Amino acid sequence: MYADRGYDFDKYRRLLWKRGIKPMIARRGVAHGSGLGKVRWVVERAFAWLHQFKRLRTRYERRADLHQGLLELACSLICLRRLRTPS
Numbered sequence: 001m002y003a004d005r006g007y008d009f010d011k012y013r014r015l016l017w018k019r020g021i022k023p024m025i026a027r028r029g030v031a032h033g034s035g036l037g038k039v040r041w042v043v044e045r046a047f048a049w050l051h052q053f054k055r056l057r058t059r060y061e062r063r064a065d066l067h068q069g070l071l072e073l074a075c076s077l078i079c080l081r082r083l084r085t086p087s
Contacts, residue, residue: 001025049078 001016003025016023051057053074061067 050074 001021001023003012003023005026005028008025008028013023013025050071053070055061055070056067056074059067061070
């Protein structure tokens with residue numbers, strides 16, 4: 001699991017190891033360069049793309065299956081747009 005310096009506590013590391021999850025938490029007081037920011041940026045960018053769709057930005061749907069359908073539709077549109085644009 002990737003996390004930033006705000007979660008750099010032994011308590012959190014132990015909890016993750018107990019669940020069988022390898023913690024990749026940036027250390028406090030250590031210079032940048034761990035590479036964790038690269039992974040985080042990809043996730044934040046994906047959330048930004050999803051927030052372009054108003055019904056996903058503020059969840060209006062009460063039923064989970066309708067929200068899931070809109071989420072899948074948004075992901076499909078994002079993929080279609082990315083495939084159409086020349087890189």
